[in-house]
Amino acid sequence: MPTQQLKKFVIDIPDFPKKGIIFKDITTLLKNGEKFRVVVDSIVKKFKTKKIDAIVSIEARGFIVGSVVAYKLGIGIIPVRKKGKLPYLKYSVTYDLEYGTDTLEIHQDAFKKGARVLIVDDLLATGGTAQAVIKLIKKAGGEVAGLAFIIELLPLKGRDKLKGYPVYSLIKDRYC
């Protein structure tokens, strides 16, 4: 199944969480077992020969897909969380949002030095979050082997911030 056909299972919610944002709601996609399997299997197929050592996923929707991808690849999953949620020694990266900043964290002992890491998240918008996660992975001694997203918002050109890394998205969305 061409993954672009999954687009009809993503619902546009205007003005959520605030006015002017069109929120891409994936709950309709996730509750459809057959389509959820297409999402996971497509990412696994794309990266299974790339010698991935670990999955890094981003709170919270990233965990849903990232954990199943990790299970299927037979590797572990490492959470990247918002500031203050991880209990042990951690690295932090603060990055700019449209209004203000945000901080993401990863545990310092997340993986072995040189580990090849695949980042999995639900959506690529401006690419700021993905860029911050790349910095965290480098701080923790890992190598970014690729990034996988369910949805890519094409007009925001997030991919341009991720030059040099393999970026895979299942649904290209021109409306945001």
Ligand code: AMP
């Ligand atoms: P960005 O850093 O701009 O690439 O934003 C990506 C992160 O913000 C992802 O973790 C998404 O879950 C979330 N996000 C950004 N824009 C949207 C949107 N329109 N709908 C749903 N989630 C979004």
